[in-house]
Amino acid sequence: MTSRAVSRRAALATLAATLTAPTLLRAQARPTVRRNTSSFSQQHWSDHFDSLGAAAIVADTTSRALHFWSGDGQDYRVYPTSVPISEELTKRGYTRVVRKKIGPDWTPTPSMLERNPDLHYMPPGPDNPLGTHAMYLSWPAYLIHGTHDTRKIGRPSSDGCIGLYNEMIAELYAITPVGAQVRII
Incomplete structure (x- = not known):
């Protein structure tokens, strides 16, 4: 048996x-595609920029990840993001961080008001769609910001901005200088 x-x-x-x-x-x-455990496509700064400058950020709308490199190249971080809800709202190309704000207020853009006339100005706080921190880009009305609605991260859910969890935007905000170069792909 x-x-x-x-x-x-x-x-x-x-x-x-x-x-x-x-x-x-x-x-x-x-062929091997290098991905981390969250399925983010690995990026390298030299594929997007001639130099690191003060710092470099690549926001990958396909893998829904933001990649950060410090100016000396010693610090590389990857964050999950929300991305624009449609191709029409997605702006791609090169820009830079021109201003940063803790506790941003929010005003809907004219195109947002066209789609939803009930939107209105919101001061900083738990209902503000920009979360706790915002980094303003050289493109008007495009930001990298936090969100209080954690369901948005990892999804196409924004009106053009790149959103991060509040604790992650706070970390990114602290290490990103004004003038950092940004590429949205």
Whole structure:
């Protein structure tokens, strides 16, 4: 009876190996795409900028991640983000951080009011869509900011801005100088 159990186990192991071998071979033949545990595509600053300057940020709208490099290249961080809800609201290209504010207030843009006339000015606080910190870009009405609504992170949910969890925008805010270069891809 023992030899029969061993034979059955051996047969099952052989069957499992036979069934999984083609899958393993196909996986090995595919080019490797480097991703971290959160499925963010790894970025390198030199693929986007000639130099690091004061600091560099790449906001990847496809993988919904923001990549930060310090000016000396010693500090590299990746943050999950929200991204614009539609292609029409997505602005891509090069810009820079021109101003930073803790406790930003929020005023809806004219295009936001067109889509939703019930929107109104909001002072800093828990209902403010900009969260606790904001970094203003050289493009009018485009920001990197926090959010109190954590459901938005990892999703297309903004009207053009890049949103982070409040604790993460606070960290990014502290290490990002005004003048940091930004690329939205």
